Structure formats: C-alpha cells, structure tokens
Amino acid sequence: MVYGDQPETILYAGKSRNARKKNHVLLGTYLIVWEDDGDWLRVSTRSAGPGGWVHKDDVRDNPGLKIFYVDVGQGDGGIIESPEGLMLVDGGPGSQYYRFMKSRYKRIIEEEGSVKIKAMVISHPDQDHYEGFISVLNDPAFEVETIYHNGILRYPSNNLPSHLGFDLGELKTRTVAGQKEIVLVETIDTIEDARAMMATGHFDTKKGNPTTYRKFWDAAIQAHDAGRVGFAKRLTIRDKSLPGFASKSKDKLYVEVLGPIPTKMSGSVEYVTFPDSEDIVVRRKDPADASEIPSPSSSHTRNGHSIVLKLYYGDHTFLFGGDLNIPAQLHLLKHFGDDNPFACDVSKACHHGSSDFHVGFLKKIKPSANVISSGDNKSFDHPVADAVGALCRHTSGDFPLFFSTELARAVSSENIHYGLINARSNGEVLAMAQMKEQHKNKPDIWDSFTVPWKGRFHEVLKDEEETERLA
Numbered sequence: 001m002v003y004g005d006q007p008e009t010i011l012y013a014g015k016s017r018n019a020r021k022k023n024h025v026l027l028g029t030y031l032i033v034w035e036d037d038g039d040w041l042r043v044s045t046r047s048a049g050p051g052g053w054v055h056k057d058d059v060r061d062n063p064g065l066k067i068f069y070v071d072v073g074q075g076d077g078g079i080i081e082s083p084e085g086l087m088l089v090d091g092g093p094g095s096q097y098y099r100f101m102k103s104r105y106k107r108i109i110e111e112e113g114s115v116k117i118k119a120m121v122i123s124h125p126d127q128d129h130y131e132g133f134i135s136v137l138n139d140p141a142f143e144v145e146t147i148y149h150n151g152i153l154r155y156p157s158n159n160l161p162s163h164l165g166f167d168l169g170e171l172k173t174r175t176v177a178g179q180k181e182i183v184l185v186e187t188i189d190t191i192e193d194a195r196a197m198m199a200t201g202h203f204d205t206k207k208g209n210p211t212t213y214r215k216f217w218d219a220a221i222q223a224h225d226a227g228r229v230g231f232a233k234r235l236t237i238r239d240k241s242l243p244g245f246a247s248k249s250k251d252k253l254y255v256e257v258l259g260p261i262p263t264k265m266s267g268s269v270e271y272v273t274f275p276d277s278e279d280i281v282v283r284r285k286d287p288a289d290a291s292e293i294p295s296p297s298s299s300h301t302r303n304g305h306s307i308v309l310k311l312y313y314g315d316h317t318f319l320f321g322g323d324l325n326i327p328a329q330l331h332l333l334k335h336f337g338d339d340n341p342f343a344c345d346v347s348k349a350c351h352h353g354s355s356d357f358h359v360g361f362l363k364k365i366k367p368s369a370n371v372i373s374s375g376d377n378k379s380f381d382h383p384v385a386d387a388v389g390a391l392c393r394h395t396s397g398d399f400p401l402f403f404s405t406e407l408a409r410a411v412s413s414e415n416i417h418y419g420l421i422n423a424r425s426n427g428e429v430l431a432m433a434q435m436k437e438q439h440k441n442k443p444d445i446w447d448s449f450t451v452p453w454k455g456r457f458h459e460v461l462k463d464e465e466e467t468e469r470l471a
Helices: 096-104 106-112 127-138 191-199 212-225 277-285 287-291 298-304 326-336 359-365 385-393 458-470
Strands: 002-004 008-012 021-026 030-037 040-045 052-055 065-069 077-082 085-091 115-121 142-149 171-176 179-184 229-234 254-259 308-313 316-320 346-348 369-372 401-404 421-425 430-435 446-450
Touching (some): 021 446, 077 096, 085 127, 096 106, 096 127, 127 142, 127 212, 191 212, 212 229, 254 326, 298 326, 326 359, 359 385, 369 385, 369 421, 385 401, 401 430
Parallel strands (some): 085 115, 115 142, 316 346
Antiparallel strands (some): 002 030, 008 021, 008 052, 030 040, 040 052, 065 077, 065 421, 077 085, 171 179, 254 308, 308 316, 421 430, 430 446
C-alpha cells in the first residue's frame, strides 16, 4: 500500500502524465498497489473513485496527518487521524457526526471489530459540541482510551438543587491576581467523579427527564463499565500537552494545551466566571463600574473555559478554540502577555463565526486559513458578516482562505451533500480541500488549495510581472 503525496494526487489511464486523468485523490489517501512497473504503480482506491496509474514521485509510504472538520450543522465536530492514533475534538449535536464515523471507519469495524479512539475531547459542555459523542459511546464498535473535558458541570436550569443559584455549580468570591472575582469552585475530573455526581439525581429536569449532559456521562460510565472507555480526565493548561500526543519529533503529532486557565496552578481546580460581553464593554466605558464584580454569565463561563488546543505536525500548526468569547479571549491574552502561542496555519474559528470576538485575539492567531463550522439555525445566523470580514482581514497572505461547512453544503431534491472540510499534511506540504457541489462522474471532485495559498493564477501572473519588469 501507498498514500497520495500531492495536494491532489492524479491517477492516470496509462503510464504517462499525458494520459487521461481518471481520478484526483487528496494527500494521504490510501492506495492499494496491484502492479509495479518502473516509475509507475497501478493502484486502486477503497472508496475515493476509480483506480489508475500513479507516478512513484507522487506517493509516500505513510498517510501523514488528516483533519476532518465534519459538517454537523449548528455545532463543532473534528476528527484527527495521526501517527499517534485517532483523536476526536467535539461531536456536534444530533447524529450526523456519528453517521460520518460509522461510514468513515466501516472497513475497520468490519475487519477488526472495533475502532480505537485514543482521545475524545469535549471542548466545553454545550450540547452542540458533545451530543454526537453519546451515540459513539453507546456503540460497541468504538473504544475510547481517554475522555478529556474541562470539568464544568451542567445542572438543569429549571431544576437547580436548593443550595445552588447557578447552573454550573457552586460559586465563591475569591481574590485572583489582586482582584476580587466570582469563582466557579465545583468541577469534576475522573469517571468516578462523574459517577458520584450523576448518583445525586440533580441532573434531571423538573419533569424527571435526564439532561443531555447526564445522558453523555451515563453513556461514558456505562461504556467504562463495559471496558470500552478507559479514563476521563479534566484538561487545563496545567497539563501543558495532551497525554499520548507529547512528542515534538517531525513525524509525530504534538498537541499543546492553551486553555482553560484555572485560577491557580496547583490544588483544586477553580475558574473565574465570565460576564456577558456587553458587560465588558459597559465597564470599559465607565471605569467607575469596575469596582463592582460583574454578574457571572453561564453561557460565557462555560464557553469561555473551552479547551484550547494547538496541534503541531512537521512544519504545520492547527488551532482549535471551542467557543471562546470576548471575556475569555481577553483572559487568555492577559495570561500569556507578550508570548503568542496562538499563531497557526489553520484556525477553527471560535463559536461558529459569532460576533463575540476580540480583534486583538484574531491578530494574534493570524492564520493562512480559517474554518467555520455552523448550520442553518436562524436564531444564530452564524457565520455573521462582521465575523467573516474580520477573520479574512486578519488572515495572512494576499489570498486568505476561508472555509465554511455550511457554505460547502449543497441540498438537492435527491440528497444532501454535506460540507466536509479536509486538512492534509505530510509535514512539508499542507493542503485544504472541500468537495465540489457538482462532482458526479468527474475525475476531479475537489476544490483544493495549498497553504499558504498564492492564488489560482499565481504562476501566470508571476510570468506577466516578470515580463513587465524586463520590458
């Protein structure tokens, strides 16, 4: 077996680059070798269209890194295939993520019985980031080594325990970095912590129905008891890197943890609460208001303490920031000061392209490509115009790349073509791709771009500029 080693690796009808092009496959695509003839290999694909002849210069002996930004509708769903193993970052709402997993790994399930998942990461406890994991955990075809989460609880807001007034748990007033803050002090870590919390019965609605949060942890606990989930672990910047992805060698995936930031670097994990972004604006306009501690916002606190991961593979870097908002981004900027660990080649835009972003944070990231994961939920209207404009303005290069799972989706009377976004790296070449909306029976079904992108007509324009210079 070999793997495609070009952004679009071409399979020809004959042993010549002038022969008819039968298929274009992306970097890292698995190719089965049937015949070896000089500089050429006759190959077939498992599911990526017809086979043909490929030049040996266009293939390699390992797949490198593959990242799939799955179209899960209004939510986030990422899948990372690496030499270290399979890593999932958020599972979206509903069942689309699970259906993609079943389709993607159908052959492995049939041949090996199960798929081994090294890391399942829930950036934060919002349904559109983890509900799809419930079906994965309930399916015996998937085994998970470790579930990583930020530790924040989600009590049902319409049935809070009598001792609580906040749906994320117990609050206390603390002095943090010389300033009084309202701090979230109740978090969980291990499977046993989750088991004890679920046993309290506090995670059902007033009508007695289990919340989605409870359904997730119930599924995790049952899978653990069945031997299909190993551990659960709360992840913060104390960990520095994701266990099992901690080697910085060229052909390995290294995953750095950049958030969330607890109030202290040892002892029990506590988080400052974040106010609504509007409160930040008001307090900055009127410094007199700064003497009062702003009221905590549940959504901004749980979103703002999203797990933030930076992936390194060869020469390339990728950022996953969950649903960070303005208060959270200011919190991160303050913590890291003059350091800038956020710069990357590809950024999964925070919070589905909402207006709740800080321009200073975007300037730190400055990627060559942005990916937005969003759906058709009109109560949000993501991605919003100012977010798209700001993301592109603060993307590097003359031809910044912008991908959207929602924009890449196409619906016909016959079916839905989901807007999957691909990122592929061999450590030296980085390619981004999405499937063309009309691609049936065509050899080239991909819109693909190398990163950084110099423009579709770069070579032509370069020749013209050189001619004009010499004239």
